[in-house]
Amino acid sequence: xxxxxxxxxxxxxxxxxxxxxxxxxxxxxxxxxxxxxxxxxxxxxxxxxxxxxxxxxxxxxxxxxxxxxxxxxxxxxxxxxxxxxxxxxxxxxxxxxxxxxxxxxxxxxxxxxxxxxxxxxxxxxxxxxxxxxxxxxxxxxxxxxxxxxxxxxxxxxxxxxxxxxxxxxxxxxxxxxxxxxxxxxxxxxxxxxxxxxxxxxxxxxxxxxxxxxxxxxxxxxxxxxxxxxxxxxxxxxxxxxxxxxxxxxxxxxxxxxxxxxxxxxxxxxxxxxxxxxxxxxxxxxxxxxxxxxxxxxxxxxxxxxxxxxxxxxxxxxxxxxxxxxxxxxxxxxxxxxxxxxxxxxxxxxxxxxxxxxxxxxxxxxxxxxxxxxxxxxxxxxxxxxxxxxxxxxxxxxxxxxxxxxxxxxxxxxxxxxxxxxxxxxxxxxxxxxxxxxxxxxxxxxxxxxxxxxxxxxxxxxxxxxxxxxxxxxxxxxxxxxxxxxxxxxxxxxxxxxxxxxxxxxxxxxxxxxxxxxxxxxxxxxxxxxxxxx
Numbered sequence: 001x002x003x004x005x006x007x008x009x010x011x012x013x014x015x016x017x018x019x020x021x022x023x024x025x026x027x028x029x030x031x032x033x034x035x036x037x038x039x040x041x042x043x044x045x046x047x048x049x050x051x052x053x054x055x056x057x058x059x060x061x062x063x064x065x066x067x068x069x070x071x072x073x074x075x076x077x078x079x080x081x082x083x084x085x086x087x088x089x090x091x092x093x094x095x096x097x098x099x100x101x102x103x104x105x106x107x108x109x110x111x112x113x114x115x116x117x118x119x120x121x122x123x124x125x126x127x128x129x130x131x132x133x134x135x136x137x138x139x140x141x142x143x144x145x146x147x148x149x150x151x152x153x154x155x156x157x158x159x160x161x162x163x164x165x166x167x168x169x170x171x172x173x174x175x176x177x178x179x180x181x182x183x184x185x186x187x188x189x190x191x192x193x194x195x196x197x198x199x200x201x202x203x204x205x206x207x208x209x210x211x212x213x214x215x216x217x218x219x220x221x222x223x224x225x226x227x228x229x230x231x232x233x234x235x236x237x238x239x240x241x242x243x244x245x246x247x248x249x250x251x252x253x254x255x256x257x258x259x260x261x262x263x264x265x266x267x268x269x270x271x272x273x274x275x276x277x278x279x280x281x282x283x284x285x286x287x288x289x290x291x292x293x294x295x296x297x298x299x300x301x302x303x304x305x306x307x308x309x310x311x312x313x314x315x316x317x318x319x320x321x322x323x324x325x326x327x328x329x330x331x332x333x334x335x336x337x338x339x340x341x342x343x344x345x346x347x348x349x350x351x352x353x354x355x356x357x358x359x360x361x362x363x364x365x366x367x368x369x370x371x372x373x374x375x376x377x378x379x380x381x382x383x384x385x386x387x388x389x390x391x392x393x394x395x396x397x398x399x400x401x402x403x404x405x406x407x408x409x410x411x412x413x414x415x416x417x418x419x420x421x422x423x424x425x426x427x428x429x430x431x432x433x434x435x436x437x438x439x440x441x442x443x444x445x446x447x448x449x450x451x452x453x454x455x456x457x458x459x460x461x462x463x464x465x466x467x468x469x470x471x472x473x474x475x476x477x478x479x480x481x482x483x484x485x486x487x488x489x490x491x492x493x494x495x496x497x498x499x500x501x502x503x504x505x506x507x508x509x510x511x512x513x514x515x516x517x518x519x520x521x522x523x524x525x526x527x528x529x530x531x532x533x
Contacts, residue, residue, distance in 0.1 A: 004031035004477070004510030005046035007039060011056035011481065014449050016456035016470040021449060026056065028477040031510030036473055051481055054504060057452045058469055059086025059478030060432050061459035063284045064220075064251050064414025066115050067142075068096050072132075073119040075523050077141035079419055081513045082499035083432040083489075084480035084506055087143040087468070087528060092251065092416075093222040094151035094191030098132045099176050104155040107307050111195075114294025114350060114391035117420030130183040133527035140525030141513060143478070145463060147189040147220055148180035150208060151197035160307040162199045170207060177211045184529030186463055187217035189251070192224040192233075193335055194297060195304040202240055209244030216464065217530060218247040218280075227337035228257045231266055238274045238281070247280035249462060252416045253405055254285060256396045257339075264404040271410065282462050284414030285405050287434045289397030290493070292349060292418050292425035295390040296383045298336040300327050308388040315380055325376050342396075343368070343375040347493075348382075350391035350421020356382065360422040361494060364392075391421045393493065403445050406435070412459045426496040430489030433500030437488035448484060464531055477510040 013024035025039035065088035157172040223233040241248035314320040343365040368378035417428030440451040460469020487502030506514035511524040
C-alpha cells in the first residue's frame with residue numbers, strides 16, 4: 001500500500017478558511033485528499049489513524065523565512081517540521097544567494113553569515129533561481145518558494161557600491177528579475193535598510209515591480225524605516241504598488257517606535273484606503289517583541305559602500321569612525337531606521353571567534369560597562385573582530401501593537417526565523433506554536449480557527465496556490481495534527497532551539513515528516529514554483 005494513502009478518523013478539523021471547526025474524517029489517497037467529512041466503516045483506505053482529541057489543519061506556511069541554506073543542507077530541519085510548517089518562502093529582505101556570479105556569491109556569503117551561517121554540505125554551485133530550486137527538488141524537509149532578492153540582483157548588475165543605477169544597469173536588473181520569475185520565483189523582496197538595496201531610488205524599484213506584476217508575483221519589502229518614519233515608509237510602499245501594479249506584502253510588519261504605541265489605526269487606515277483604491281495589500285508578523293539581524297546592519301549606508309571591505313577600511317580611519325559614531329549616537333543612522341542605536345537593547349546572538357563566545361546572550365552596553373569600555377566603541381570593535389559575521393537580537397517591540405497587527409484581516413504569519421548563531425531568536429522554533437498556544441488558547445487574542453487561517457488559507461492565497469492551504473477534496477495532503485490543549489512554544493531567548501510541544505504528525509503530499517512527535521526520514525519537500533508564469 002502506498003504510504004501516502006491513509007485514513008484519519010475523528011479529528012477536530014479546521015479547514016483554513018476561518019470556518020468553525022467540525023468533527024471530521026479524511027481519506028488521503030496517493031498524497032491527495034480524496035474524501036473529507038464522514039468516512040463510513042468499510043470505506044477506510046490504508047492505515048487508519050485515530051485523531052480523537054486532536055486538531056487537523058492544513059500545513060502551515062511561513063511567509064517570511066531565512067532558511068535559504070537550511071532547506072538544502074539540513075534534511076531534518078527540526079525548527080520548522082516540529083511546529084507544523086510544510087512550506088517556507090525564502091529569498092527575503094532583498095538578500096539571498098541567487099541570482100549571483102562567483103564574485104557576488106562570495107560577497108553574499110560574507111554579508112549573510114549572520115543570518116544563515118555556512119552549513120556543512122552546501123556546495124555553492126548555484127547562481128540562478130533555477131539552480132537553487134533544482135537543489136530543493138532533490139528533497140527537502142519542507143516545500144520551498146523563492147522571492148527574487150532585489151539587493152542580490154543589484155549586486156550582479158552594478159556591484160555593492162552606492163549610487164543610482166544607470167539605464168543599462170536598470171535594464172540588466174529587469175532582465176535578472178524576469179529570468180527569476182520565469183524560473184519559478186513568486187515575487188520580489190527588498191531590504192531597504194540593507195546594502196546595496198538601500199542605495200536604490202523608488203523609480204528603480206517601480207520598474208522592477210512592473211516586471212514582477214507581469215508575471216503575477218508580489219512585492220515583499222523590508223521597507224526604508226521601521227522607526228519614527230514607519231508610516232512614511234508604508235506610504236512609499238503603497239505608491240510603489242500603485243505605480244507598478246504589483247500586489248504589496250508588508251513583511252515583518254511591526255510598529256515599535258514610541259510615538260506609534262497603540263496607534264496601529266494609522267497603519268490600518270492606510271491599508272483600507274489603498275484597498276478602496278483597488279490595491280492588493282497583505283502583511284505578516286511574528287509574535288515576539290524582539291527582532292534579529294546581523295550586528296553590523298545598523299551602520300550608516302555611506303560606511304557600508306562597497307560591502308564589508310569598504311566598511312572595514314572606513315572604520316579603521318579615525319575621522320570616518322568618528323563621523324559614524326556621531327550618527328549612531330547623536331543624529332541617527334539610516335541603517336538604524338533613521339534613529340540612534342540603543343545598545344542597552346542589542347543582545348549578541350552569534351559570534352564565530354572562540355574568544356568572543358563569552359559575549360553571547362549579553363547586551364552590548366552591559367558587556368562594555370563590565371569591561372570599562374565605551375559602548376559604541378565596543379560595538380564597532382566587535383563588528384571588526386568578528387569580520388562582519390556576528391548576529392544580534394534587538395528588543396524594541398510593543399505588545400499592544402503586536403496584538404493589534406495579528407488581528408488584522410489581511411494579516412498572515414511569517415517567522416522571520418534566523419536559525420544560525422549561538423543563541424538565535426526563538427522565533428525560528430516557536431512562531432507557529434506561540435500563535436496557537438500563547439496568543440490563541442491562553443490570551444484569546446484570536447480564535448483557533450482565525451489563527452489557523454492566518455497560517456494556511458491566507459498565505460496560500462497570497463502565493464496563488466491552487467492545491468494547498470485548505471482542507472479540500474483534490475488538494476495536496478499537506479496536513480498538521482496537533483493537540484490544541486497542549487500546543488506551546490518552548491524555545492526561549494536563552495534556549496532558542498527547543499522544539500515546540502503538542503505536534504503529533506505533519507504530512508507533505510501525504511508523506512509524514514513528523515510522526516508521533518518524532519521526525520521521520522522522509523524529505524518530500526520540493527520547490528513550489530509560481531503558477532502564473
